[in-house]
Amino acid sequence: MTDVLNTKRAKQAALGPYGRVGKSLDELDDRLGIAKGGRTFLDKIFPDHWSFMLGEIALYSFVVLMVTGVFLTLYYIPSQAIVTYHGGYLPLDGQKVTQAFSSSVDLSFAVRGGLLMRQMHHWACDIFVGAIVVHMARVFFTGAFRKPRELNWTIGGTLLILAIVNGFLGYSLPDDLVSGTGIRIAYSIILSIPVVGSYLGFLVFGGNFPGTAIIPRFFILHVLIVPLIIIGLVTAHMALLLRQKHTQFPGEGRTENNVVGSPMFPVFMAKTTGFLFVISGITALLGAFAQVNPIWQFGPYDASRISYAVQPDWYMGFLDGALRIWPSWSFHSFGFTIPWEVFIPAVLLPGLIFNIVFAWPAIERRFTKDDAMHNLLDRPSDRPKRTAAGVAMLALLGMLFIASSTDVMANFFHVSLNTVLWTMRVLCITAPFVAYPITYKICKELQAVKGGGKRKTPNVVTRTAEGEYVATPAPVYVDDLHHGHEPTEVPKFFPADTEEPGDSGVRVVER
Amino acid sequence: MNSTLLKRLSALAVVAFVAMGPLALFVGSAQAAYKATPYQTSRKNAGTPNSDVVKTDANGVVIQYGNSAITYSSPSPSLAKLGQALYLQNCASCHGNEANGIPANGTSGAFPNLVGLGPATIDFWIESGRMPAANPRSIQALRRYPRLSHDQALAVTAWVNSLSPSYPGIPSPNLAIANVSDGAALFALNCAACHTIEGDGDALASGTYAPSLRHVPAFQVAEAIRTGPGNMPRFTGNLSDYQVNDIVKFVTTQIQHPTNIGGFGLGGLGPVAEGFVGLALGVGLLALIGFWVGERH
Numbered sequence A: 001m002t003d004v005l006n007t008k009r010a011k012q013a014a015l016g017p018y019g020r021v022g023k024s025l026d027e028l029d030d031r032l033g034i035a036k037g038g039r040t041f042l043d044k045i046f047p048d049h050w051s052f053m054l055g056e057i058a059l060y061s062f063v064v065l066m067v068t069g070v071f072l073t074l075y076y077i078p079s080q081a082i083v084t085y086h087g088g089y090l091p092l093d094g095q096k097v098t099q100a101f102s103s104s105v106d107l108s109f110a111v112r113g114g115l116l117m118r119q120m121h122h123w124a125c126d127i128f129v130g131a132i133v134v135h136m137a138r139v140f141f142t143g144a145f146r147k148p149r150e151l152n153w154t155i156g157g158t159l160l161i162l163a164i165v166n167g168f169l170g171y172s173l174p175d176d177l178v179s180g181t182g183i184r185i186a187y188s189i190i191l192s193i194p195v196v197g198s199y200l201g202f203l204v205f206g207g208n209f210p211g212t213a214i215i216p217r218f219f220i221l222h223v224l225i226v227p228l229i230i231i232g233l234v235t236a237h238m239a240l241l242l243r244q245k246h247t248q249f250p251g252e253g254r255t256e257n258n259v260v261g262s263p264m265f266p267v268f269m270a271k272t273t274g275f276l277f278v279i280s281g282i283t284a285l286l287g288a289f290a291q292v293n294p295i296w297q298f299g300p301y302d303a304s305r306i307s308y309a310v311q312p313d314w315y316m317g318f319l320d321g322a323l324r325i326w327p328s329w330s331f332h333s334f335g336f337t338i339p340w341e342v343f344i345p346a347v348l349l350p351g352l353i354f355n356i357v358f359a360w361p362a363i364e365r366r367f368t369k370d371d372a373m374h375n376l377l378d379r380p381s382d383r384p385k386r387t388a389a390g391v392a393m394l395a396l397l398g399m400l401f402i403a404s405s406t407d408v409m410a411n412f413f414h415v416s417l418n419t420v421l422w423t424m425r426v427l428c429i430t431a432p433f434v435a436y437p438i439t440y441k442i443c444k445e446l447q448a449v450k451g452g453g454k455r456k457t458p459n460v461v462t463r464t465a466e467g468e469y470v471a472t473p474a475p476v477y478v479d480d481l482h483h484g485h486e487p488t489e490v491p492k493f494f495p496a497d498t499e500e501p502g503d504s505g506v507r508v509v510e511r
Numbered sequence B: 001m002n003s004t005l006l007k008r009l010s011a012l013a014v015v016a017f018v019a020m021g022p023l024a025l026f027v028g029s030a031q032a033a034y035k036a037t038p039y040q041t042s043r044k045n046a047g048t049p050n051s052d053v054v055k056t057d058a059n060g061v062v063i064q065y066g067n068s069a070i071t072y073s074s075p076s077p078s079l080a081k082l083g084q085a086l087y088l089q090n091c092a093s094c095h096g097n098e099a100n101g102i103p104a105n106g107t108s109g110a111f112p113n114l115v116g117l118g119p120a121t122i123d124f125w126i127e128s129g130r131m132p133a134a135n136p137r138s139i140q141a142l143r144r145y146p147r148l149s150h151d152q153a154l155a156v157t158a159w160v161n162s163l164s165p166s167y168p169g170i171p172s173p174n175l176a177i178a179n180v181s182d183g184a185a186l187f188a189l190n191c192a193a194c195h196t197i198e199g200d201g202d203a204l205a206s207g208t209y210a211p212s213l214r215h216v217p218a219f220q221v222a223e224a225i226r227t228g229p230g231n232m233p234r235f236t237g238n239l240s241d242y243q244v245n246d247i248v249k250f251v252t253t254q255i256q257h258p259t260n261i262g263g264f265g266l267g268g269l270g271p272v273a274e275g276f277v278g279l280a281l282g283v284g285l286l287a288l289i290g291f292w293v294g295e296r297h
Helices: A008-015 A019-032 A034-042 A050-073 A099-109 A114-141 A150-172 A177-191 A197-205 A214-244 A264-289 A314-325 A340-368 A384-403 A406-413 A417-448 B003-035 B077-090 B119-127 B150-163 B180-190 B218-227 B241-255 B271-293
Strands: A082-084 A096-098 A331-333 A336-338 A459-463 A469-473 B053-056 B062-066 B070-073 B102-104 B107-111 B170-173
Touching: A008 A019, A019 A034, A034 A264, A050 A114, A050 A214, A050 A264, A050 B271, A082 A099, A096 A099, A099 A114, A114 A150, A114 A264, A114 A314, A114 A384, A114 B271, A150 A177, A150 A214, A150 A314, A150 A340, A177 A197, A177 A314, A177 A340, A197 A214, A264 B271, A314 A340, A314 A384, A314 A406, A314 A417, A314 B271, A340 A384, A384 A417, A406 A417, B070 B241, B077 B150, B119 B150, B119 B170, B119 B218, B170 B218, B170 B241, B180 B241, B218 B241
Parallel strands: none
Antiparallel strands: A082 A096, A331 A336, A459 A469, B053 B062, B062 B070, B070 B170, B102 B107
16 A cells, blocks of 8 residues: 555545635534535526526626716716816817716716716616616516515515616716606606695705705715615625525426426526526627717707607607696695696606506406415416506507607608697507407407417328328427426535534534 | 086986987987898898808808808809799799799798899708709608709709899808817707717608708708708807807718718617617527527427
8 A cells, every 4th residue: 555645536535525715614514514505505406498587687787887887976076066177088178067067968979988887877767767667567467476476576676666767867867858757757747746846845855956966965865775675686686586486386296386497506507697698798798889878979968949749759759648638737825836847757657657567466366366375487378357457558658668669760760740739649548458458358359279388299291112201290399398306406515403402501503 | 516517427328328319319220220241140041140251242142151160152143043943834833933832722831932032041941852843732841862964953043043132052061170169069069969979860740840960061061051942040140150160060070971980880779779679689699599509499
C-alpha cells in the first residue's frame, strides 16, 4: 500500500464527492442550515407551459428598469429651478428651461450612453406594464386566481396599478412640453374630485399648478417610494408562489395534488437566466434603434404652451380615451362646480374597473358556489361565461385605449374628428356587449370539438402489397404522455436528524 | 411763487388742453394716411409692421418692402395679361370672371372674393397646390402637387393684384440671419397647439385639419403665417418679421429634418407609435420567445 495522501486526487477525495464548492456549502450548512431550504428551493418544480413565462417578462423588465433607472438618477436633477440651456442641442440654445429638462436633454446628448439608458428605461417600462397585463390575462382566463390564490391575484392587481402610476410619474420627470401637459391633466383630475379636490390638488402640488414642487415630489415617489412598494409586493408575490406552488394545466399524470414540470436546478434556472438575457437584450435593441420620447424635439414645458396630438404612454391610454369621449356634463350650482366630464371617466371609471378586478375571485365564487382548492387550470373554453366576461372587459378597455388617439385616426384616415369621436362613443358602449356573446358562442363551439387542446397526431399512410392505401393514426407524441412521472430521487448528503430526548420542561422543536 | 408765472402756466395748460382736439384730429388723419402704407395690419393689407425698405414703381404702387429678415414683393404687372388668361382658364368658374367671388347655393362668400387679398394669399393657395381645388365643395382644400407652375402662379397673382394692388407681398425670408432657438420657442407658443410640436399636423373639428409642415417650402411657411389660410389665424402684429423668419428657419430645419439621434423616429407619431412598438415588438416578441422556450401543448 503506497502512501498517496499528497497527490491531487487524494486531496480531491478528502474534500468529498462535491469538491470545494460542496465543502464550503457544507460549512455554511453546519452554521446556517441552508441545506433544507436550499433543497426545497432547488427542487422546486416549474411547469413547462410557455404561458408561465409571461410573468417572467414583467419580472425581468423590472430588473432592467431598476438597473437603467439607477444610471439615470446619477445625471438627472429633480429641480424646477430655471436655467438657461447651453448644451448640445442647438434649437434649445439660450432658452430658459427647468433644471429637470436641461439635465434630461444633457443626459440624452452629453452623457455617454445616456440616451441608450433613457430609451431602454422607457421601453422597459412599456414592456413591463404590457407583460403584467398579458400575464394577468393568462391568470384570469385559466382560472389561476381561484382558491387558494386570491391573495396573489390581489397583489398582482395592485402591482399593475403601481406600475401604471410609476410609469406616469417617470414620464413626467423630464418636464418637457408633452409630459407637462400630462401633469396638467393629472392636476385637473385631482381638482375634479368633489369637496376635497381643490385641497388635495394644493396638497399634492404644494400650491397652485404648476408651482415648483411637483418635479422633486414626483422624483422621490418615482425612484424611492413606489419602487420600494413594488419590490415588497413582488417579493410577496414570489413568496406566495413558492408557498402555494404553481398551478398546471390538466393532463395525464397531473392532478390537483402534484406539480409536473422541470426542477429549478438545473433546467428552469438555465431557461430563466437565458430569458433574462433575451429580455434585456431586446430592450437594449429597442433602446438603441427605436427612438422613444424625443424630449428635445418637444422643448420645455411652459403653462402657456401646448402641443396638439398629445397622447400619454399606452398604459394610460384607457384613461385618456375615456376623458376624450365623455360628454361635457358638469354641475354648476350653489357656488360649486362638479365637472362630471372629468370626475366620472378619470376617477370613477378606473376605480370601478379595478374594483371589479379585485373583487372578481369573490364574485365568481358567489356565482359558482365553488369553494374547493384549485391547482389545475381551466381551459378558457371550459368556462365560457368567465372567458366572455374577461373578453368583454378587454374589449371595453381596448376601445377606450383606441379612443385616446381619436385625433391621430381622424388625421390618418381623413375623416372628421367629430365622426371619430361619436364612433368611439358608440363602440365603447357596444363593444363589450358584442364581445360577450361572440366569445361565449366560440367557447361553446370549442367545447364541442373532439380532442380540443390536444396535439393532433398525423395519419401514417401505408401502401399494402396489393396497392391499397391504409391510413392509421400515429401513436401519441411521447412528450404528451405523462405516465410514470416519478419524483426525481433527491440525493441525501446528511443523515436524518435523530430526535434527542429532552429534559422535562425543555421544549424540543424541529429545525 | 410768482403769481404771474402761475397765471402764465395755467394759460398754457388751457391752450394745451384746447389744442388737444386739433392735435388728436391731426394724429388720427396721420394714422389714417399711415394705414394706406404697407406698415399697418388691416384685413386688406396684413403685413409687416417693421419694414425699413419700401420700393415703389413709376406709378407709386409699392412693389417691394421689408427688412433684413423678410422681403415682401409683388409680381411684375407685366405678367398680368398672361395671368388673366390663366385665371379665366383655371379659377374663374368658381371665383368669377372679375375675381370677386360667386355666392354658391345662395350663400354669399362660398367662393371668396379675391380682390384686394394681396399677392401672398393668391400665391400661397396656387403654389401649395390647393387651388385650383380638387373638390371645390370640400371643407378644406388638400395640399397636393401644384397644377400651375411657379411662373404661372406669379402671373395669376400679378393679374389679381392688378385689380386692386394690396399687401402682403410674396415673402422671401432671409434664413441666414434667423435664430433657430427663438424659432423653436415661438413655434411652441404659436403653432404647436394645432400643427403639433413635431409639425405633423392633426385633425381639428368637423373635418378640418391642421396640415403637416414636413414638406412646406420656406416662403410658403412665411406666406401662411402672414395671411392665415383657411382656419389658421393671421399672425400680423404679434409676430415681427424677425420672429416669422425665426419660425420659418425652425420649421424648415428642425421640423423638416428632425434630430432623431435615438434611432428610427417612428413617424413622429409619439406615444401612439411607441405603444404599438412596445407592445408588438417588445411584449409580443418576448412572448413568442417564451412560446419557443416553453412547452407548447
